[in-house]
Amino acid sequence: MKEITREEAEKRIKWLRDEIRRHNYLYYVLNKPEISDEEYDKLMDELRELEEKFPELITPDSPTQRIGAEPSKEFRSIKHLKPMLSLDTARNEEEVRAFHKRIVKELGVANVDYVAEPKLDGLSVEVIYENGKYVLGSTRGDGIEGEDVTENIKTIRSVPLVLRSDEIKIPKKIAVRGEVIMHIKDFEEFNKELIERGEEPLANPRNAAAGSLRRLDPRETAERPLDIFFYEIMHYEGDDLKIETHWEALSILKKLGLKINPLVRKCESIDEAIEYHNEMEKKREKLEYEIDGVVIKVNKMEYQEKLGSKTRSPRWAIAYKFPPRKEETEIVDIVVGVGRTGILTPVALLKPVDVKGVTVSRATLHNEDYVRQNDIRKGDWVRVARAGDVIPEVVEVIKEKRTGKEEEFSMPDKCPVCGSHVIKEGAYYRCTAGLSCPAQLKRSIEHFASKNAMDIEGLGGKTVDLLVENELIKGISDIYKLKKEDLLSLPRFAEKSAENLINAIEKSKKKGLARLIYALGIPNVGEHTARLLAKKFGSLDKLMKATETDLMAIREIGPETARSIVNFFKEKKNLEEIEELKKFGIEMEYERKKGKLEGKVFVFTGALKNFTREEAKEIVEAEGGTASNTVSRNVDYVVVGEKPGGKYAKAKELGIKIINEDEFIKMLGMKE
Numbered sequence: 046m047k048e049i050t051r052e053e054a055e056k057r058i059k060w061l062r063d064e065i066r067r068h069n070y071l072y073y074v075l076n077k078p079e080i081s082d083e084e085y086d087k088l089m090d091e092l093r094e095l096e097e098k099f100p101e102l103i104t105p106d107s108p109t110q111r112i113g114a115e116p117s118k119e120f121r122s123i124k125h126l127k128p129m130l131s132l133d134t135a136r137n138e139e140e141v142r143a144f145h146k147r148i149v150k151e152l153g154v155a156n157v158d159y160v161a162e163p164k165l166d167g168l169s170v171e172v173i174y175e176n177g178k179y180v181l182g183s184t185r186g187d188g189i190e191g192e193d194v195t196e197n198i199k200t201i202r203s204v205p206l207v208l209r210s211d212e213i214k215i216p217k218k219i220a221v222r223g224e225v226i227m228h229i230k231d232f233e234e235f236n237k238e239l240i241e242r243g244e245e246p247l248a249n250p251r252n253a254a255a256g257s258l259r260r261l262d263p264r265e266t267a268e269r270p271l272d273i274f275f276y277e278i279m280h281y282e283g284d285d286l287k288i289e290t291h292w293e294a295l296s297i298l299k300k301l302g303l304k305i306n307p308l309v310r311k312c313e314s315i316d317e318a319i320e321y322h323n324e325m326e327k328k329r330e331k332l333e334y335e336i337d338g339v340v341i342k343v344n345k346m347e348y349q350e351k352l353g354s355k356t357r358s359p360r361w362a363i364a365y366k367f368p369p370r371k372e373e374t375e376i377v378d379i380v381v382g383v384g385r386t387g388i389l390t391p392v393a394l395l396k397p398v399d400v401k402g403v404t405v406s407r408a409t410l411h412n413e414d415y416v417r418q419n420d421i422r423k424g425d426w427v428r429v430a431r432a433g434d435v436i437p438e439v440v441e442v443i444k445e446k447r448t449g450k451e452e453e454f455s456m457p458d459k460c461p462v463c464g465s466h467v468i469k470e471g472a473y474y475r476c477t478a479g480l481s482c483p484a485q486l487k488r489s490i491e492h493f494a495s496k497n498a499m500d501i502e503g504l505g506g507k508t509v510d511l512l513v514e515n516e517l518i519k520g521i522s523d524i525y526k527l528k529k530e531d532l533l534s535l536p537r538f539a540e541k542s543a544e545n546l547i548n549a550i551e552k553s554k555k556k557g558l559a560r561l562i563y564a565l566g567i568p569n570v571g572e573h574t575a576r577l578l579a580k581k582f583g584s585l586d587k588l589m590k591a592t593e594t595d596l597m598a599i600r601e602i603g604p605e606t607a608r609s610i611v612n613f614f615k616e617k618k619n620l621e622e623i624e625e626l627k628k629f630g631i632e633m634e635y636e637r638k639k640g641k642l643e644g645k646v647f648v649f650t651g652a653l654k655n656f657t658r659e660e661a662k663e664i665v666e667a668e669g670g671t672a673s674n675t676v677s678r679n680v681d682y683v684v685v686g687e688k689p690g691g692k693y694a695k696a697k698e699l700g701i702k703i704i705n706e707d708e709f710i711k712m713l714g715m716k717e
């Protein structure tokens with residue numbers, strides 16, 4: 046970055062913060078992102094850099110300040126502005142109709158309209174903004190008092206630190222309620238990491254969200270992929286705004302930049318609300334997060350007030366729950382699987398059972414302790430539950446059905462796949478053979494080739510199994526030794542499919558450093574961390590030389606991750622594989638994404654509508670271009686605002702491309 050005065054930095058910082066907030070809003074609230082992750086990262090990087098240069102310009106509401114608070118010893122207790130109520134539940138249509146009947150009777154009206162929303166299975170929180178700034182976040186606790194988790198909630202990227210004011214006047218104070226959740230995919234990923242680290246996996250996304258939010262060190266919360274949906278305005282202090290319906294409240298939340306659930310629906314009758322429940326029950330399977338029912342709320346605030354509340358729940362809302370996804374079946378056998386990192390996992394093989402539309406025939410038993418604590422035996426009758434796409438789980442043993450023939454389970458002392466020695470690490474057993482164990486090799490190759498890693502289409506589980514079993518692959522780098530003829534010798538391949546796979550392998554060589562780091566399968570290094578490492582170190586060689594201290598200097602990397610990275614690059618076998626990969630020409634350098642105006646020279650003349658001259662120049666530079674003051678033959682574009690001066694004439698004379706401000710904005714891909 047070229048030298049920049051404090052004044053220029055101040056302007057640029059303001060522009061960057063507004064721009065980042067706008068993109069957050071587009072991404073999280075409207076679900077219509079305009080830029081890629083890389084472009085977003087670039088804005089953040091520039092902001093960080095400027096703030097590092099001018100630390101006095103840092104404000105707590107800057108997008109860079111989400112993470113960084115010191116760990117606390119315990120959470121302060123916080124009294125909520127108003128009690129955070131719970132909900133009465135209905136388990137069937139009849140109970141919902143009874144709820145409606147009571148309401149129309151009490152109100153003395155013929156009909157009421159409702160708002161129906163997904164009932165999110167997460168953790169309820171209160172968030173307070175004063176004059177548009179995020180000031181407090183707390184858990185529900187017992188409804189009256191919760192815990193002050195301000196710094197933790199602040200790390201959730203979908204929680205704005207500043208409210209939007211372009212459509213609505215910012216209230217003096219507003220307290221809103223929402224649900225913190227973890228997406229199913231993130232939960233599964235997170236559980237996998239826990240297992241790799243030798244820690245206990247968590248039972249469901251809700252527990253994972255709750256545990257993540259309540260970390261005493263907010264930096265740990267920041268590492269967890271949490272999300273939020275807001276669904277209530279609990280308190281509002283501001284002039285001239287009368288909220289007449291809940292539907293309006295939701296729209297206000299959205300206008301303020303607070304993410305609401307896109308599936309909320311206005312229902313004109315209780316029939317519509319019931320129909321909504323049935324629709325959502327079907328849709329549930331396809332959602333990225335867990336819902337356990339729908340919430341039906343009386344829409345009119347006047348009615349809500351008339352109906353009032355009981356001690357723990359409002360009389361104007363009801364949770365219409367879905368039936369539990371649990372079924373009974375028998376454990377036919379307990380086998381032991383070996384994962385990518387060598388961890389042995391007991392798996393129950395079940396007599397196939399239909400759990401709400403999905404046939405379940407296996408359930409993870411996590412580890413030996415889980416089997417012991419729940420006293421799960423081969424031959425037992427059990428209840429299995431399925432939560433979204435989450436791996437089915439044995440939730441309880443039906444002991445009354447025991448016949449005495451059930452067999453207790455114990456972990457094998459040798460790897461069931463390769464027979465190597467097994468060691469115990471905490472609650473887990475691990476095969477010590479590394480990549481010479483076929484199971485570990487197979488799963489490592491599969492991971493290396495997976496979509497978010499090197500993205501080798503056609504190299505999925507079954508093909509990998511074949512290649513390993515036929516000894517065509519003995520290590521990761523062997524993927525690049527494969528020839529079409531090798532593939533044609535296997536049952537799954539024909540001319541075309543073999544060719545496609547060879548092409549996909551070739552293409553994977555240029556996927557970039559971040560994907561390669563992720564693909565290597567370093568314990569604790571997920572996609573996000575891999576991207577951070579690629580950006581920070583720029584090449585695999587540099588990363589391989591990094592010490593734990595170097596790694597921990599990166600804000601989002603903790604001691605555990607640092608240690609596992611250093612250990613990974615100490616392993617002789619890993620170093621040999623990397624050396625081989627190098628020989629095949631796999632890209633190992635980080636290529637900075639080029640700006641949109643890379644290499645282009647701009648001159649501005651006349652008054653601009655959307656930026657000051659200085660801002661326009663900074664944008665050009667941030668996008669890799671140069672801004673010049675004088676028109677010469679080196680200039681690519683002259684941007685003409687209102688009342689242009691002599692530069693315009695000069696540009697015409699030299700035949701330089703002349704564009705207006707709108708065209709300039711278009712080049713940037715910004716829509717104003």
Ligand code: IVH
Binds near residue numbers: 131277
């Ligand atoms: S409204 C007075 N709306 O369900 C309003 N709650 O079983 C009370 N929940 O503690 C809450 N999704 O954590 C409401 N769309 C939604 C919700 C929702 C999930 C949770 C909330 C509450 C629990 C009650």
